[in-house]
Amino acid sequence: MKAICTTGRLVIRCFNLSDTDFIIRLLNEESFIRCIGDKKVRTQEDALNYLTKGPLASYEAHGFGLNMVQLKKLGFSLTATIELYGSVNYLYEYGALVPYITSSSTNG
Numbered sequence: 001m002k003a004i005c006t007t008g009r010l011v012i013r014c015f016n017l018s019d020t021d022f023i024i025r026l027l028n029e030e031s032f033i034r035c036i037g038d039k040k041v042r043t044q045e046d047a048l049n050y051l052t053k054g055p056l057a058s059y060e061a062h063g064f065g066l067n068m069v070q071l072k073k074l075g076f077s078l079t080a081t082i083e084l085y086g087s088v089n090y091l092y093e094y095g096a097l098v099p100y101i102t103s104s105s106t107n108g
Contacts, residue, residue: 019051022068023050
């Protein structure tokens with residue numbers, strides 16, 4: 001896990017291929033589909049493809065991309081993913097900037 005920034009309670013980090021469950025949950029939330037659009041990410045394979053062609057490709061090409069914001073461990077081995085944050089230029093697909101996406105779920 002590559003931490004970009006940490007505070008007393010939060011870790012902001014790059015996505016990795018183990019974040020598929022969060023991606024599936026977030027991209028299928030009603031509010032995400034209504035406000036951002038249906039990315040048709042339903043399976044682990046879809047999520048791996050989304051991460052590989054999205055955030056991970058952006059890190060490689062531009063040195064930045066969407067980031068995961070998590071609560072730090074609070075005395076036990078659980079971290080809660082609280083949002084996906086970043087600014088990504090989707091000119092090739094959407095022609096718009098997506099400043100941030102927040103999941104209503106706080107379970108990691």
